[in-house]
Amino acid sequence: MFELRRLRLLHELALRGTIAEVAASLSYSPSTVSQQLSLLEREAGVALLEPDGRRVRLTPQGRMLAQHAARALQLDEAARAALAASPGWETVRLSAMPTAAETIVPAALTLLARRAPELRVELAELPPEESLFELWARRFDLVIAEQYPGHSRELRDGIEHDLIGEDPIRVVLPPWEHPLPLHELRERAWVLEPEGTAARRWAVQQCRAAGFEPDVRYEAADLTAHVRLVASGHAVGMLPDLIWNDEPSPLTVADLPGSPVREVFAAVRTASLADESVSLVRTALRDAFAAHRRRAP
Structure with missing residues (x-):
């Protein structure tokens, strides 16, 4: 039986390309990442990594297992979302582009303080290009980004875009x-x-x-x-x-x-759509943006 945390390391390596970047993203040491991937190779019974100069790259079997790892992580997230629908709130990790972080996010947090005072929201202000990748990599649960006329953002499997406003x-x-x-x-x-x-x-x-x-x-x-x-x-x-x-x-x-x-949208993994905490934040963001548009000079 595969260890899910090790599968995530393999998935991260497929996304980020180097052990050093995987370690930095997940706050591990590179040696810990290497050790856990070696244990995953032992569980798999085949070589998952091969030398590539001073780095490593995934073997064909490694790439195949990384694809299965992405699906396993999605199922794990869906199961957690179903559990989160029971009483009690999860922490929602939100990333927002600067104009949204400075305007609609504070208003949305004010709404959430009334609607779900026990809900914890953590915010990082990042450009859309970075935050959308990190959403896919599971660093964030929800991202506020934008797209310009005729310049749609890349669509990734397992990610849904929800229009907040124009x-x-x-x-x-x-x-x-x-x-x-x-x-x-x-x-x-x-x-x-x-x-x-x-x-x-x-x-x-x-x-x-x-x-x-x-x-x-x-x-x-x-x-x-x-x-x-x-x-x-x-x-x-x-x-x-x-x-x-x-x-x-x-x-x-x-x-x-x-x-x-420009279209301002919320991006979320489809596995999180059933998560009531994430849904509450999405609704608050839409309501905050709508209120801002009504007040706009």
């Missing part, structure tokens, strides 16, 4: 300027999110559709830096309405062609 995206200019259409900003310096992010790819495409390549002079993951660079007159940018929370924008705001919106 968040308009607009051009932002220094506060003393008048609104300008996008095509008139071709000569301006821009601040955008870092290369490789969905927000950066989408924003660049909007500029190209308007007939120019943006001069991205500044890049920052923290949208507060965007606001300050625009407010001081050094750049223009594109920002979602959610960043303003319930306050009026301190910047000049102009609509983009077609009035685009």
Whole structure:
């Protein structure tokens, strides 16, 4: 009989690629991970790992067992979710993108404090690209992320996306300027999110559709830096309405062609759908976002 914790190590190795990354993710030492994988090999009776330079890689049998391990972990999570439906609450591990962590999550926690005061929610603020991977790897139970028009997030087996709401995206200019259409900003310096992010790819495409390549002079993951660079007159940018929370924008705001919106969604493993604790958090997030949209200036 396979030990489930060792199967998880194999599953993590298939996801992360190195023993060092598996150890860091699960707070083990690399030697402990190696020892447990050696014991799993003994249980399996076949070689699961083979040398690959200074690292190791999965053998064909190792990859096959890792696929079975993913299903075993999903069944284990479903069983725990069914048990969690009985009286008593589980801890919900939540990861949220920065704009959600700073706006709708506090409001959702306020709702949960009234609806389920004994429910414990733990929050980490991470970019969607990282948090969605970690959800798949079972570090989190629930993730708040976004996707832009025409740029859907990767769909992974065993993960469900649940729309929370739509968040308009607009051009932002220094506060003393008048609104300008996008095509008139071709000569301006821009601040955008870092290369490789969905927000950066989408924003660049909007500029190209308007007939120019943006001069991205500044890049920052923290949208507060965007606001300050625009407010001081050094750049223009594109920002979602959610960043303003319930306050009026301190910047000049102009609509983009077609009035685009990004979709804010909650991602959860399908094995957790029966977990009442996770369902309560999802509902609170939807309610908090809806209340924010009603109050939006």
